[in-house]
Amino acid sequence: xxxxxxxxxxxxxxxxxxxxxxxxxxxxxxxxxxxxxxxxxxxxxxxxxxxxxxxxxxxxxxxxxxxxxxxxxxxxxxxxxxxxxxxxxxxxxxx
Numbered sequence: 001x002x003x004x005x006x007x008x009x010x011x012x013x014x015x016x017x018x019x020x021x022x023x024x025x026x027x028x029x030x031x032x033x034x035x036x037x038x039x040x041x042x043x044x045x046x047x048x049x050x051x052x053x054x055x056x057x058x059x060x061x062x063x064x065x066x067x068x069x070x071x072x073x074x075x076x077x078x079x080x081x082x083x084x085x086x087x088x089x090x091x092x093x094x095x
Contacts, residue, residue, distance in 0.1 A: 005042075006049045009068040012039055047082045050075070055094060060087045 015038060016023045030038045046067050053063045064075035079087050 006046055007066055007068060010042065043078060044082060047079060050079060050087065051083075051090065054087055054091050057091075063087065 012023045012027070016026055019026065027037050030036075030041070034041055036044070046069075050063050050067055053066065054060075058066070060076065061072045064072040067075070069075035069078070076086055079090070083090060085093070
């Protein structure tokens with residue numbers, strides 16, 4: 001189930017509605033437990049999956065689309081924020 005969720009676009013509102021708790025409450029208990037918000041954690045999981053896909057030689061555009069990022073540019077921005085390099089730089093580092 002988790003892997004399928006990584007390939008979708010999920011919002012905090014979606015999670016809140018599904019669990020019948022307020023967004024504020026969910027974020028506070030999650031952050032207390034994990035040290036980050038739900039959406040930060042979700043983005044980090046997506047970035048880890050993107051690294052796996054990049055190692056399999058998937059294109060940046062394909063990875064962006066598969067993981068339901070808003071655009072390839074947004075994917076590159078988020079990837080660079082979390083990893084410290086662009087997806088292309090990451091792939092070159094692997095070789």
